[in-house]
Amino acid sequence: MIKLTHKTIIRLLKSVVMGLIIGFVLCLPETLTYADLKTHSPEVVVTVDKKGQVSCDGNMFDNSLWYPGKKADGTIRINNQFKKILVTDLAVQMNLLKWKDGYSRDLVEDSFLQNMELSLNMKNNLFQNQFSLNHQRLYKFLSRIEDKRYQGYHLQNKEQFSIEKGDFVDVDYSLVMDQESGNEL
Numbered sequence: 001m002i003k004l005t006h007k008t009i010i011r012l013l014k015s016v017v018m019g020l021i022i023g024f025v026l027c028l029p030e031t032l033t034y035a036d037l038k039t040h041s042p043e044v045v046v047t048v049d050k051k052g053q054v055s056c057d058g059n060m061f062d063n064s065l066w067y068p069g070k071k072a073d074g075t076i077r078i079n080n081q082f083k084k085i086l087v088t089d090l091a092v093q094m095n096l097l098k099w100k101d102g103y104s105r106d107l108v109e110d111s112f113l114q115n116m117e118l119s120l121n122m123k124n125n126l127f128q129n130q131f132s133l134n135h136q137r138l139y140k141f142l143s144r145i146e147d148k149r150y151q152g153y154h155l156q157n158k159e160q161f162s163i164e165k166g167d168f169v170d171v172d173y174s175l176v177m178d179q180e181s182g183n184e185l
Helices: 006-039 105-115
Strands: 044-048 054-058 071-080 085-087 116-122 131-137 161-163 167-177
Touching (some): 105 116, 161 167
Antiparallel strands (some): 044 054, 071 167, 116 167
16 A cells, blocks of 8 residues: 655646646647648638539739749639548639730630649648649639540549548649740730
8 A cells, every 4th residue: 555645645746737837848849730720721622512603702913913933822612511632633713804916815824724733732641641742734723614635634542532521621822824825824
């Protein structure tokens, strides 16, 4: 049988309190980082609704004119309200609204798709694999129902990720127009 003296009990309580304080201090930065990530307002929100329908709100192109060397950074949030999903492909849709006189719409659009570089990075968390796609031409991500040449970007097995029902994933992006872009842009 262990005999506990007053001194031993006080020493034990001090150790427990000290352990709790150290644990709180060590966990505080992780809690603050998590809260910051959860409250960041993304530029683009892709939502898979309860029926499995996909909608998108936002704009990666910064609602401004683009020129060689221009860069935009932001976050794409994929919000899943359906069942657990596996993301195997990523795609963008684009509609050219204005272009320079003297150039055809097709020429400008093709040049834009060839001269824009998209980089994607999903930060590693406890339950997801990290993936990065760096300096990929935008045309590789283009999706058009009427044109079979553009079917989006198929993720390799190690790049694929799942999203639980009611959860979301943030993917950081960087979009840059090539310095060597032509006058048509």
